[in-house]
Amino acid sequence: MIDPIDQLTERQEADLNETIDAALADAIAMFDLLSVRALMDNADHEGNEARDHYADQLATLIGTDDPERGLVPDALDATGMSVALASFFAAVAALAAAQARHVANTNVADAVTARDNAIRSFRAAYLHESANALRDTAQRILTARGSADSRAAQVRRAVGLSVLQARSLHATREALIAHAADPTRNAKSILVATRGSITAAQRQMLVKAIRNGTSPDQAEKLLDNHAKALRQARTKAVAGNAAHQIAEAAKLTGWQIAQRFGALPADQRRYWRTAGDERVRLAHEQVPGMNPNGVPLNQPFATPLGPCFTPPLEAGCRCKATLRRVA
Known part of the structure; x- marks a missing residue:
């Protein structure tokens, strides 16, 4: 779907x-x-x-x-x-x-x-x-x-x-x-x-x-x-x-609003997801491993290019942030 x-x-x-x-x-x-x-x-x-x-x-x-x-x-x-x-x-x-x-x-x-x-x-x-x-x-x-x-x-x-x-x-x-x-x-x-x-x-x-x-x-x-x-x-x-x-x-704003009003559990975290194909750049591919437990909604992802609150990391980036409980 x-x-x-x-x-x-x-x-x-x-x-x-x-x-x-x-x-x-x-x-x-x-x-x-x-x-x-x-x-x-x-x-x-x-x-x-x-x-x-x-x-x-x-x-x-x-x-x-x-x-x-x-x-x-x-x-x-x-x-x-x-x-x-x-x-x-x-x-x-x-x-x-x-x-x-x-x-x-x-x-x-x-x-x-x-x-x-x-x-x-x-x-x-x-x-x-x-x-x-x-x-x-x-x-x-x-x-x-x-x-x-x-x-x-x-x-x-x-x-x-x-x-x-x-x-x-x-x-x-x-x-x-x-x-x-x-x-x-x-x-x-x-x-x-x-x-x-x-x-x-x-x-x-x-x-x-x-x-x-x-x-x-x-x-x-x-x-x-x-x-x-x-x-x-x-x-x-x-x-x-x-x-x-x-x-x-x-997306991040919507999640933050939901969490503030108690609709989203406090242990929900954001995870970085790449497109998963051969076109993914090395710096982008490294982000999930640098944030294995995700990040809270109010903190940036660690990346090889410096902190980044939300994708895209660079022009043409196809990465996305997903939401789930701590792995």
């Missing part, structure tokens, strides 16, 4: 994925490409002496001077994501409390605090990484090769990416621009500059583009499509991790 919490989490993950995708599409549509292009033109005319000045202007223009403000935060807020996540948290907490035959009141102060902290933690981490990716791209693109239009488009492509994704996309762009500028240049001399900065899949894409010959316009389209694929991959990973993180925090 499928756990109702797992079912609810799967639905929330799908909804969150859709919500973030829609928000990013709106943010990209609202991106002021003409103003960024004009700023690039001005920076080109004034030279490297004015680079810091224009870097600051660009940060303000694209909203990376404050991760809590700007295109991506505004677009996410417009979707009502926080309200939806709060409802999800309350539903999971209620299901967890029901396991102990208790009806959870998720409006009590500490439950509200746990809910808000879980949502704020996810939102802040996502926005911080997104802002850093945009900021990193903006700083690199001010002195990059290519027209002002091409460089402005690259900043827009970084919307919704992680820092590592943005850097790999920048390295990919540099290689494509170098090839488009001089199609006769040796492919190895172009690719050597990308070593350590791109994935094997990106390298294959570049090799194919160089072998087939790629014009500047074709390079821009290829980069647009690749940025979209990167964005979708990150959104999927983020949605899965956030749904898991919030569900586990809500």
Whole structure:
């Protein structure tokens, strides 16, 4: 039988994925490409002496001077994501409390605090990484090769990416621009500059583009499509991790409420359970052995990466906390 919490989490993950995708599409549509292009033109005319000045202007223009403000935060807020996540948290907490035959009141102060902290933690981490990716791209693109239009488009492509994704996309762009500028240049001399900065899949894409010959316009389209694929991959990973993180925090809250009102015996403890397959990372596999008797509801698990109150231990973690008496 499928756990109702797992079912609810799967639905929330799908909804969150859709919500973030829609928000990013709106943010990209609202991106002021003409103003960024004009700023690039001005920076080109004034030279490297004015680079810091224009870097600051660009940060303000694209909203990376404050991760809590700007295109991506505004677009996410417009979707009502926080309200939806709060409802999800309350539903999971209620299901967890029901396991102990208790009806959870998720409006009590500490439950509200746990809910808000879980949502704020996810939102802040996502926005911080997104802002850093945009900021990193903006700083690199001010002195990059290519027209002002091409460089402005690259900043827009970084919307919704992680820092590592943005850097790999920048390295990919540099290689494509170098090839488009001089199609006769040796492919190895172009690719050597990308070593350590791109994935094997990106390298294959570049090799194919160089072998087939790629014009500047074709390079821009290829980069647009690749940025979209990167964005979708990150959104999927983020949605899965956030749904898991919030569900586990809500489970703990539900159990704590039930225990406080006497519906859950004091000797109930939480146990760490991995997915139990070959994909389980070593650090995650070690957690159950480090906590053989489980942990009380108000204490964290010991892990190789430090204390951790609830899964996930790292991004992509599939571990879960279960509840039972001392073994």
